Amino acid sequence: MDWIPPHIRSEIRLIHTIRGNSVTLNEERPYFLDQSRWTQNPVAQFRIDVGSQKWSLHCRDRNGHWHLYPRLAPNKNLEALLREVNAGPTGIFWG
Numbered sequence: 001m002d003w004i005p006p007h008i009r010s011e012i013r014l015i016h017t018i019r020g021n022s023v024t025l026n027e028e029r030p031y032f033l034d035q036s037r038w039t040q041n042p043v044a045q046f047r048i049d050v051g052s053q054k055w056s057l058h059c060r061d062r063n064g065h066w067h068l069y070p071r072l073a074p075n076k077n078l079e080a081l082l083r084e085v086n087a088g089p090t091g092i093f094w095g
Contacts, residue, residue, distance in 0.1 A: 003086055015040075022047045025085065044069075044085045044093050046078060057081040059092045 004012050013028045023046045031037040045058040045066050054074035058066040069092070072084055088094045 013038075014043075021050065046081055049074065052076075055081055057084060 003014060011029060015026050015028055017024045017026065025043045025045070026040045027043050028038045028040050031039045042060055042064075045060075047056050047058060048054070049056070052074070054076050055078045056074040057069040057072055059069045060066055069084075071090065072081060075081060085093050
């Protein structure tokens, strides 16, 4: 998936962090007061249930707590969850 349009790739990048059974997708942008520093904003979190081998998608609330995303059930196909984040039909990830 090519999420960042070519003309703004120097201004926005996507990275991920792994902690235990979760992978967090983060958006990075240059800090507005110091363009040499980058700030991170968590976008979405994916968690694997080792027993079922299914991934669940989580979104953050305004207090920084993660909640199960209600529009998709846990899925063995991580790509389906990534497509949902990329499409952003609710605005919760990119809003």
